[in-house]
Amino acid sequence: AQSVAQPEDQVNVAEGNPLTVKCTYSVSGNPYLFWYVQYPNRGLQFLLKYITGDNLVKGSYGFEAEFNKSQTSFHLKKPSALVSDSALYFCAVRPMNRDDKIIFGKGTRLHILP
Amino acid sequence: DGGITQSPKYLFRKEGQNVTLSCEQNLNHDAMYWYRQDPGQGLRLIYYSQIVNDFQKGDIAEGYSVSREKKESFPLTVTSAQKNPTAFYLCASSGWQVNTEAFFGQGTRLTVV
Numbered sequence: 001a002q003s004v005a006q007p008e009d010q011v012n013v014a015e016g017n018p019l020t021v022k023c024t025y026s027v028s029g030n031p032y033l034f035w036y037v038q039y040p041n042r043g044l045q046f047l048l049k050y051i052t053g054d055n056l057v058k059g060s061y062g063f064e065a066e067f068n069k070s071q072t073s074f075h076l077k078k079p080s081a082l083v084s085d086s087a088l089y090f091c092a093v094r095p096m097n098r099d100d101k102i103i104f105g106k107g108t109r110l111h112i113l114p
Numbered sequence: 115d116g117g118i119t120q121s122p123k124y125l126f127r128k129e130g131q132n133v134t135l136s137c138e139q140n141l142n143h144d145a146m147y148w149y150r151q152d153p154g155q156g157l158r159l160i161y162y163s164q165i166v167n168d169f170q171k172g173d174i175a176e177g178y179s180v181s182r183e184k185k186e187s188f189p190l191t192v193t194s195a196q197k198n199p200t201a202f203y204l205c206a207s208s209g210w211q212v213n214t215e216a217f218f219g220q221g222t223r224l225t226v227v
Contacts, residue, residue: 032213043120043204043218051213090156094212101172102147102208102216106156 002027004093006105013081014113021076021108023091033074034092035065038107044090050074061085081112117141120205120219126227127192127199135190135222137205146188147206147216150174157204163188192224200226 003026013019025031032051036044048059055067065076076089091105118139127133137146145164149157159172163182177196182188188207192199202223208216 034215036216036218041202041221041223043220044206044216046215046217049213049215092216094208096212101159101162101170102206104157 002093002095002100002103004091004103004105006089006091006108008108009106010109010111012111012113015083016080019078019081019085019110019112021089021091021110023074023076023105025072025074025091025093027093027095027103029096031074032094032096033065033067034094035059035063035074035076036090036092037061038088038090047076047089083112083114086110086112118205118207118217118219120203120222122222123220125222125224127224128227130194132191132193133224135192135203135205135224137188137190137219138186139188139207139217140186141207141209141217142185143207143217144185144210145208146182147208148172148178148180148188148190149204149206151202151204151221160190160203199224 005024034049035047038044047063048057050057050067058064063078088107088109090107093103121136147162148160158174160178161180163169166185169182179191202221204221205219206216
């Protein structure tokens with residue numbers, strides 16, 4: 001079965017420190033991987049995606065993600081965290097078969113401590 | 115501006131009532147989705163549609179119904195059969211190609227009173 005796992009419910013990071021939000025996946029074929037962010041009482045916003053090519057993908061607000069095929073991971077990273085980065089982050093995978101639905105992880109709440 | 119619009123932002127339902135949540139997009143997207151989000155939880159798929167006049171049940175379709183008569187619109191009806199409808203509902207759309215990201219509306223918060 002195709003799935004996405006976000007092993008941490010919550011991640012706490014001090015402001016100015018680097019942050020990592022973890023995501024692993026299980027899909028057949030080549031994965032199309034996405035990260036989204038959700039602020040309170042709002043919809044999800046797209047951050048970045050991996051389709052093919054360079055394993056390090058850069059996105060909005062200084063975020064980047066590293067695709068690792070051997071570890072089936074797509075961790076979200078930022079070199080220096082801001083308090084305003086505090087939000088709920090979702091990893092998602094879209095299967096190659098367009099008739100299949102998008103699969104979301106359960107989300108990781110990121111707290112940036114001032 | 116292109117985007118996806120949900121209305122209303124807040125909705126109150128009495129016991130035994132059906133209510134309909136609106137979702138409209140002007141992105142020319144083929145696929146549309148409805149998700150439910152409960153406090154502290156992730157997204158659960160209710161229904162999705164890949165094309166006009168066709169839709170599929172998601173993981174928690176019981177007590178909900180949808181229609182897709184127009185490409186731009188994918189309304190969700192929460193019926194009286196849904197015993198615990200209080201939640202945050204999110205609509206999304208995406209393009210035909212699988213390497214495209216989904217766009218989300220701002221959500222509708224439904225409360226049973």
